[in-house]
Amino acid sequence: xxxxxxxxxxxxxxxxxxxxxxxxxxxxxxxxxxxxxxxxxxxxxxxxxxxxxxxxxxxxxxxxxxxxxxxxxxxxxxxxxxxxxxxxxxxxxxxxxxxxxxxxxxxxxxxxxxxxxxxxxxxxxxxxxxxxxxxxxxxxxxxxxxxxxxxxxxxxxxxxxxxxxxxxxxxxxxxxxxxxxxxxxxxxxxxxxxxxxxxxxxxxxxxxxxxxxxxxxxxxxxxxxxxxxxxxxxxxxxxxxxxxxxxxxxxxxxx
Amino acid sequence: xxxxxxxxxxxxxxxxxxxxxxxxxxxxxxxxxxxxxxxxxxxxxxxxxxxxxxxxxxxxxxxxxxxxxxxxxxxxxxxxxxxxxxxxxxxxxxxxxxxxxxxxxxxxxxxxxxxxxxxxxx
Numbered sequence: 350x351x352x353x354x355x356x357x358x359x360x361x362x363x364x365x366x367x368x369x370x371x372x373x374x375x376x377x378x379x380x381x382x383x384x385x386x387x388x389x390x391x392x393x394x395x396x397x398x399x400x401x402x403x404x405x406x407x408x409x410x411x412x413x414x415x416x417x418x419x420x421x422x423x424x425x426x427x428x429x430x431x432x433x434x435x436x437x438x439x440x441x442x443x444x445x446x447x448x449x450x451x452x453x454x455x456x457x458x459x460x461x462x463x464x465x466x467x468x469x470x471x472x473x474x475x476x477x478x479x480x481x482x483x484x485x486x487x488x489x490x491x492x493x494x495x496x497x498x499x500x501x502x503x504x505x506x507x508x509x510x511x512x513x514x515x516x517x518x519x520x521x522x523x524x525x526x527x528x529x530x531x532x533x534x535x536x537x538x539x540x541x542x543x544x545x546x547x548x549x550x551x552x553x554x555x556x557x558x559x560x561x562x563x564x565x566x567x568x569x570x571x572x573x574x575x576x577x578x579x580x581x582x583x584x585x586x587x588x589x590x591x592x593x594x595x596x597x598x599x600x601x602x603x604x
Numbered sequence: 605x606x607x608x609x610x611x612x613x614x615x616x617x618x619x620x621x622x623x624x625x626x627x628x629x630x631x632x633x634x635x636x637x638x639x640x641x642x643x644x645x646x647x648x649x650x651x652x653x654x655x656x657x658x659x660x661x662x663x664x665x666x667x668x669x670x671x672x673x674x675x676x677x678x679x680x681x682x683x684x685x686x687x688x689x690x691x692x693x694x695x696x697x698x699x700x701x702x703x704x705x706x707x708x709x710x711x712x713x714x715x716x717x718x719x720x721x722x723x724x725x726x
Contacts, residue, residue, distance in 0.1 A: 517666040518645030
């Protein structure tokens with residue numbers, strides 16, 4: 350077993366709120382420079398920039414990518430839906446497209462949504478309303494992702510907007526979430542009692558700017574940096590484990 | 605002249621008849637002590653009280669759990685949204701008065717206010 354550093358939530362320029370500097374090429378470079386072993390690309394309700402990241406990583410040794418999207422469910426809960434390869438993520442993105450609201454993106458208000466290639470060339474401007482909510486209930490997203498071999502992680506569960514707890518009040522029965530993501534200031538101890546014990550916590554940067562990539566990470570104990578191992582680590586199988594430090598606590602204790 | 609001296613208690617059956625709400629499960633009549641409109645269940649847990657009628661477009665089955673936890677007198681799903689069958693089953697099992705109304709939350713709240721129902725604590 351080895352330890353791997355993972356940032357499982359990074360947005361690219363395709364997210365309406367993502368900085369235009371966040372091309373897949375620069376995300377991959379930033380990940381390597383900061384010593385990350387694993388990054389996951391999770392744009393809002395789309396996976397269209399995943400093929401570019403996959404192509405870039407062929408030239409960036411030592412960094413493994415997971416591919417997916419941060420889906421807004423019908424309840425307006427944000428969940429990260431991750432897959433092991435860009436093709437599966439892309440197909441899932443096409444599935445999402447049919448469940449987005451009919452409005453078009455207003456670039457003046459939400460920002461441009463460029464789909465780019467590995468060389469930072471704009472292939473097209475996505476005009477779907479990615480900032481909106483899908484019409485897919487949480488259960489449906491959960492089932493769909495698992496049927497496609499992915500994992501589902503509830504985003505920033507401690508936040509007062511778009512989180513599992515802000516929208517639903519408490520943990521919903523019968524849903525098979527693979528992990529819960531905590532914001533930097535959240536203390537795991539404050540949330541442990543509200544989440545089933547078998548569901549691990551992770552931390553991620555939720556980076557919308559290059560400077561933020563890797564700012565919050567999760568340490569994964571597993572055999573190799575593959576998606577299958579990641580899934581087994583989240584399930585804490587056979588000695589695999591997920592470590593997620595209370596960053597705010599560490600910072601305060603250093604003073 | 606009609607002078608409202610505070611939150612009028614009212615039977616759910618009276619409200620159902622006056623506002624022509626559609627029961628989604630068999631109703632168990634009780635007093636409606638107040639009404640609250642919200643789609644965030646964390647907010648409902650924090651601000652509704654026992655006897656409150658909830659106006660919402662939230663159709664996740666946790667709405668039934670919150671109704672049970674808080675002791676809501678009824679949950680009215682507005683604007684024509686339809687809960688899934690498992691939500692209806694949970695409402696039946698937990699004896700939660702689940703209803704629907706085709707109008708918006710705004711309109712239903714206005715009609716309830718006109719009947720004399722007020723927010724919790726008002």
